[in-house]
Structure formats: C-alpha cells, structure tokens
Amino acid sequence: MAKVIPVVNQKGGVGKTTTAVNLSACLALRGYKVLVIDLDPQGNCSSSFGVDKDTLGAHAYHLLLGQAKLPDVIYQTEIDSLHIVPTNMNLAGAEVELVTEMGREGRLVEALHGQVDDYDLVFVDCPPSLGLVTLNALTAADGVIVPLQCEYFSLEGVSQLLRTLELVQSRINPKVKxxxxxxxxxxxxxxxxxxxxxxxxxxxGELLFETPIPRNVRLSESPSHGKPIALYDRRSTGAVAYEALADEAITRLELSLESR
Ligand SMILES: Nc1ncnc2c1ncn2[C@@H]1O[C@H](COP(=O)(O)OP(=O)(O)OP(=O)(O)O)[C@@H](O)[C@H]1O
Ligand SMILES: [Mg+2]
Known part of the structure; x- marks a missing residue:
C-alpha cells in the first residue's frame, strides 16, 4: 500500500517543493515506485520535472473536482518509476469551488482510493496555506513532512500547523502523524x-531529521532545467544532502524494496 506523504508548511518559500521534488526523485532512482501530486497552483513542482504547465490536458484541478480519474492525470517523468500529477494556475479555482461541495475535504482520498496500490509512496506538494487544498492532502495522508527554513522566524506559524494537524487527526483522519x-x-x-x-x-526532538539541507545554488538552478538535483548535479552538496535525507526517510517510513 502506498504511503501518502504531503510536504506541508503554510509559510511560503521554505523548501516544500524542493523537498518534494528531490526526495521523490532520490527514492524513485533507488527503485521505489513514487507518485508526486502537485497541489500548488504555482505549479513549481510540475515545472521542476520539466512538465509544460501551459499545455496540460487534465490535471490536479480536474482530479480534485471529480472531473477526471487518477490514470487520466498521471504523467511520466524522466525517471522510470516516478510519475507526476501536474497542475497549473487553474487549481487556484478549486479552493473556492470546493467550498460548496459535499465531502469537500475528502476529494483527494476519493480520487486515490484503490488507484495507488502500485506505488510505494505518494508525495504531495502543498501550497503555502492551510486552506481546503492542503486540508485534502492532510485528510489523505499517512504522515506529513514539514520543511523549516533556517531563518529567524522559522518556528512562527508552526503551532498553527500542528493544531491543524491535530484537528485533522482527531476529527477526520486518525492515522495521520x-x-x-x-x-x-x-x-x-x-x-x-x-x-x-x-x-x-x-x-x-527526534522528529527533526538529522540531515539539514544546505543552501546550495545548484538546488535553486535545477528546476529551471526541469530536472531534480540527482539528475542535474548529483555531486553537489544539495544532491548529497537529499540522498542522506532519503536514507532517513526510508528508515522512518519503514520502506522496503523487498516487501513489494
Ligand atoms: N537548499 C536550498 N538551497 C538554495 N536554494 C533553495 C534551497 N531550497 C529551496 N531553494 C530555493 O528557494 C526558493 C523557495 O523554495 P521552494 O520553492 O522549494 O519553497 P516552497 O516552500 O515550495 O515555496 P512556496 O511556498 O512558494 O511553494 C526556490 O527558488 C528554490 O529554488
Ligand atoms: Mg512550493
């Protein structure tokens, strides 16, 4: 069964997309079957994998609104075992349109139900807000990864994020942690x-991954080449750090290639 892992922080520019892109690429290159779902209307995750946002057919918006099924919105990336559900600016409308829908926070759960058994992992790149789209990701989640930027106000807003997570856990999705x-x-x-x-x-405490991701210019360049860092410059300090983070993630998420 695939583990669904959103990368969440309502703060902007903290490294959510960079982490979702590079962690999923590292794990896929090791042989895990990984799906990445881009749930940020900015579509940075989609571009980072070289997907042209302007010429998309059905994408994450259609999936959330129930207008398309998962197989219709999956695109192949350069890495064999890494697939993506891309998005573009149209997803911004979903935040508003979902408000009046029944079961509005469970749309992603419904869309994934019975469709992701072939994957080991489903990463979700969330937008910088705790709105309905992020709520859909938390409702579908097994576990959440939170990136924090090394800056003065990094912990600001974290208590609100943790409160939201607790609310989802107590009312909607007991398995999320x-x-x-x-x-x-x-x-x-x-x-x-x-x-x-x-x-x-x-x-x-122990919830902090031991590996900090260094500030590394190669990490900020790689999206413009439509490649994760492992394919763009695998010797860079950023690539080495995401490999080490992938090691930790394999242990924490109890992933195993043998059990497939
Ligand atoms: N370790 C790093 N070293 C250098 N630049 C980085 C690093 N991580 C992220 N960046 C750059 O910082 C910017 C913000 O990172 P990113 O897009 O991953 O954050 P985000 O949390 O997804 O942002 P948003 O909230 O807008 O979606 C990007 O330009 C990215 O290339
Ligand atoms: Mg982002």
Whole structure:
C-alpha cells in the first residue's frame, strides 16, 4: 500500500517543493515506485520535472473536482518509476469551488482510493496555506513532512500547523502523524543556522531529521532545467544532502524494496 506523504508548511518559500521534488526523485532512482501530486497552483513542482504547465490536458484541478480519474492525470517523468500529477494556475479555482461541495475535504482520498496500490509512496506538494487544498492532502495522508527554513522566524506559524494537524487527526483522519521536520537552506557559515537548528531540535526532538539541507545554488538552478538535483548535479552538496535525507526517510517510513 502506498504511503501518502504531503510536504506541508503554510509559510511560503521554505523548501516544500524542493523537498518534494528531490526526495521523490532520490527514492524513485533507488527503485521505489513514487507518485508526486502537485497541489500548488504555482505549479513549481510540475515545472521542476520539466512538465509544460501551459499545455496540460487534465490535471490536479480536474482530479480534485471529480472531473477526471487518477490514470487520466498521471504523467511520466524522466525517471522510470516516478510519475507526476501536474497542475497549473487553474487549481487556484478549486479552493473556492470546493467550498460548496459535499465531502469537500475528502476529494483527494476519493480520487486515490484503490488507484495507488502500485506505488510505494505518494508525495504531495502543498501550497503555502492551510486552506481546503492542503486540508485534502492532510485528510489523505499517512504522515506529513514539514520543511523549516533556517531563518529567524522559522518556528512562527508552526503551532498553527500542528493544531491543524491535530484537528485533522482527531476529527477526520486518525492515522495521520507528523513524520518529520527537515531544516532547509542551512548555511554553516552563518551562526543563525546553528541557533535555529538547536531551537528546532529542542522543540521537535527526534522528529527533526538529522540531515539539514544546505543552501546550495545548484538546488535553486535545477528546476529551471526541469530536472531534480540527482539528475542535474548529483555531486553537489544539495544532491548529497537529499540522498542522506532519503536514507532517513526510508528508515522512518519503514520502506522496503523487498516487501513489494
Ligand atoms: N537548499 C536550498 N538551497 C538554495 N536554494 C533553495 C534551497 N531550497 C529551496 N531553494 C530555493 O528557494 C526558493 C523557495 O523554495 P521552494 O520553492 O522549494 O519553497 P516552497 O516552500 O515550495 O515555496 P512556496 O511556498 O512558494 O511553494 C526556490 O527558488 C528554490 O529554488
Ligand atoms: Mg512550493
């Protein structure tokens, strides 16, 4: 059974997309079957895999609104065992249109039901908000990964995010849990990065992934080439860090290639 793992933080620009893209690529390159669902109307995740957002047929919007079935919105990426459900700006309408729909927070659950058994993992790249689209991701989730940028206000908003997660867990989806927190854009030359790391470590304890993702220009370049870092520059510090994060994720998510 596929584990559904949204990458969530209502703060913008903290590394959600970069983490969803590169973690899924690392795991797929190791042989896991991975589906990535882009639920951010910005479509950065789609572009990062080289999908042309402007010429899409059916995509994540149609899936959430029940206008298309999962197989109709799946696209192949450059990596064999990595598929994507892309999106574009039209998804912004879903946030509004879903409000009046029955079972509005369960649309993704419904869309995935019985359709993702062939995958080991389904990552969901969430938009920077805790609106209905993110709520759909949390409702479908087994575990959540939260990226935190190494900056002064990184923990601001985290309590609201954790409250939302608890609400979803107590009322809608008892199985969802915080799988781990990952520090992004870590700069070893900057004392602040270490301060934030120790503050986050105190707050989250073992939930913090040991691997911080360094600030690395190759990571910010790779989306413009439509490639994950593992294919763009696998020797870069960013690529090495996401490989180490993938090792940790395999342990935490109890993934095994043998059990397939
Ligand atoms: N470790 C890193 N080193 C350098 N640049 C990074 C790193 N991680 C992310 N970036 C860059 O920072 C910007 C924000 O990252 P990203 O898009 O992953 O964040 P996000 O949380 O998905 O943003 P949004 O909330 O807008 O969806 C992007 O331009 C990305 O390329
Ligand atoms: Mg993003």
């Amino acid at each position: 915080l799988e781990g927190v990952v520090l992004t854009m870590f700069d070893r030359r900057n004392k602040l990065s270490f301060q934030v790391q120790s503050e986050v470590q105190n707050y989250f």
